[in-house]
Amino acid sequence: MTPSPDLSPADVRTLAATLGLHPTDDDLEEVTHRLNAMRDALAALASLPLDTAEPAPPTP
Amino acid sequence: MTDLAFTSGAELAAQIRDKRLSPVAVVRAYLDRIERLDGTLHAYITVAREQALAEAERAEQAVARGDRLGPLHGVPYAVKDQIDTLGLRTTAGSRLLADNVSTIDAPVITRLRAAGAILLGKLNLTEFALGGTLEFPFGQPRNPWNVDHDPGGSSAGSGVAAAAALAAVTLGEDTGGSIRSPASNCGAVGLRPTWGLVPRAGCIPLCWSMDAIGPITRTVEDAALVLSVIAGPDPADPQMRQRPPDDVLSGLRAGVGGLRIGVVKELTDGSDTDPEVRSAVLAAAETLRKLGATVDEITLPLVPLAGAVFMALADSEGAGAHQPWLRTRAGEYDPATRRRLLAASLLPTAAYHQASRARVLITREVLGALDRFDVLLSPTQPGPAPPIASGKRRVTSKADAGGRFFTRRSYTTPFNLSATPAISLPCGFTAAGLPIGLQLAGRRYDEATVLRAAWAYEQATPWHERRPPQ
Numbered sequence: 343m344t345p346s347p348d349l350s351p352a353d354v355r356t357l358a359a360t361l362g363l364h365p366t367d368d369d370l371e372e373v374t375h376r377l378n379a380m381r382d383a384l385a386a387l388a389s390l391p392l393d394t395a396e397p398a399p400p401t402p
Numbered sequence: 403m404t405d406l407a408f409t410s411g412a413e414l415a416a417q418i419r420d421k422r423l424s425p426v427a428v429v430r431a432y433l434d435r436i437e438r439l440d441g442t443l444h445a446y447i448t449v450a451r452e453q454a455l456a457e458a459e460r461a462e463q464a465v466a467r468g469d470r471l472g473p474l475h476g477v478p479y480a481v482k483d484q485i486d487t488l489g490l491r492t493t494a495g496s497r498l499l500a501d502n503v504s505t506i507d508a509p510v511i512t513r514l515r516a517a518g519a520i521l522l523g524k525l526n527l528t529e530f531a532l533g534g535t536l537e538f539p540f541g542q543p544r545n546p547w548n549v550d551h552d553p554g555g556s557s558a559g560s561g562v563a564a565a566a567a568l569a570a571v572t573l574g575e576d577t578g579g580s581i582r583s584p585a586s587n588c589g590a591v592g593l594r595p596t597w598g599l600v601p602r603a604g605c606i607p608l609c610w611s612m613d614a615i616g617p618i619t620r621t622v623e624d625a626a627l628v629l630s631v632i633a634g635p636d637p638a639d640p641q642m643r644q645r646p647p648d649d650v651l652s653g654l655r656a657g658v659g660g661l662r663i664g665v666v667k668e669l670t671d672g673s674d675t676d677p678e679v680r681s682a683v684l685a686a687a688e689t690l691r692k693l694g695a696t697v698d699e700i701t702l703p704l705v706p707l708a709g710a711v712f713m714a715l716a717d718s719e720g721a722g723a724h725q726p727w728l729r730t731r732a733g734e735y736d737p738a739t740r741r742r743l744l745a746a747s748l749l750p751t752a753a754y755h756q757a758s759r760a761r762v763l764i765t766r767e768v769l770g771a772l773d774r775f776d777v778l779l780s781p782t783q784p785g786p787a788p789p790i791a792s793g794k795r796r797v798t799s800k801a802d803a804g805g806r807f808f809t810r811r812s813y814t815t816p817f818n819l820s821a822t823p824a825i826s827l828p829c830g831f832t833a834a835g836l837p838i839g840l841q842l843a844g845r846r847y848d849e850a851t852v853l854r855a856a857w858a859y860e861q862a863t864p865w866h867e868r869r870p871p872q
Contacts, residue, residue, distance in 0.1 A: 377748050
């Protein structure tokens with residue numbers, strides 16, 4: 343997964359609204375930082391051979 | 403009374419069975435300590451004082467009658483306030499559930515009651531078992547070794563209550579380290595069992611694929627004893643293993659002769675690992691070698707990615723579970739919980755899917771290592787308990803969020819992702835007097851070997867004998 347451009351606070355507000363979620367102005371900055379950081383961290387997974395591993399539940 | 407409170411659960415049960423100790427006296431000893439210390443430590447959300455004393459009276463009568471007694475008869479315990487207990491509130495550490503009174507006992511509670519244990523109350527936690535709570539609605543839990551330091555989470559109260567002898571034994575729940583982190587920070591023993599070994603019904607969920615209930619205690623034997631009571635099939639939960647659990651008690655004292663122990667390089671030598679922690683953990687490995695184990699280094703190259711993979715899965719699953727309240731009652735969450743769940747709500751499903759695939763790769767790597775080794779050894783946490791104040795600051799940038807939550811090395815989650823058992827037990831103290839935790843992980847459903855190695859180490863070292871100043 344190629345890292346996408348960072349989302350802006352306005353992007354995050356719009357995206358959240360589509361889910362019926364409404365971050366306060368006070369929350370919006372941190373939610374944006376967290377989401378962008380998580381997307382960056384997960385972009386690193388693209389270097390793994392993910393197509394060799396089907397998702398599976400933990401086996402009891 | 404302090405010595406009585408610090409007596410192990412196994413020893414209390416033995417003395418009660420032999421009529422050398424009164425269950426009422428034992429319960430009173432803990433209630434006295436709670437009254438004296440918990441105004442500072444905030445381990446408890448609810449203390450069931452009258453109920454506990456009534457149960458103790460009945461326990462005493464049962465002993466006097468010569469009834470058949472359970473393995474924890476008369477032993478006072480407390481549980482993370484995420485687990486249902488009939489007639490008591492279960493808050494999950496949240497204002498949203500401040501008045502939520504349980505109408506059932508969770509299966510683990512039913513089993514502890516049947517074993518004769520006496521419930522003292524419900525223990526504090528970070529909100530909904532996520533980490534990073536800024537404002538604890540029921541009081542800021544504090545580390546008994548230094549009250550300005552973090553007791554760890556999410557089972558904060560369970561770690562504090564065990565370490566400070568505010569209960570004989572406790573239960574926590576571990577999705578990403580929530581039993582082992584407080585055990586490490588507080589100098590206690592915390593066992594996260596294999597996913598699927600202990601019933602999860604009646605536990606407010608965070609992440610369906612990783613939540614696991616387990617003991618936090620002061621001794622390895624007590625962890626084994628509590629596990630032996632709570633483990634086993636739950637016919638109502640098809641995700642559990644539907645066969646009797648292995649015996650974890652009879653081989654506890656068998657020693658580590660012949661065991662192969664792998665020291666996880668990425669977690670022990672990693673740049674995140676505090677030098678005092680590294681030194682204590684390597685000394686623990688050497689102790690186990692001297693006790694007869696074969697000790698070698700093992701490298702797990704995918705482990706540095708475990709934290710990000712875990713966060714993607716656990717936070718997404720948690721966000722999914724909280725969507726209705728995030729829409730209608732968002733203002734009642736702690737700000738840190740709300741912001742974390744809101745961010746996770748917006749993560750693309752493709753990212754969850756990729757993280758699910760990465761989880762399989764990490765699992766293969768961990769299970770592959772456990773083909774070669776019986777036990778994997780590492781620090782439980784990169785450092786000792788940090789100051790409480792250090793976890794209270796706002797996220798100021800993407801880099802700050804990345805470093806604090808997503809790219810930092812996670813020491814506990816490799817074993818949550820791979821559904822394997824792992825224990826934390828004390829392996830030393832820093833120069834500042836804070837406990838250091840040793841993590842031992844094993845094969846799925848092989849808690850017996852993990853506990854056997856932990857018991858051997860514990861008995862060879864003095865760390866479990868120290869008591870916190872509080």
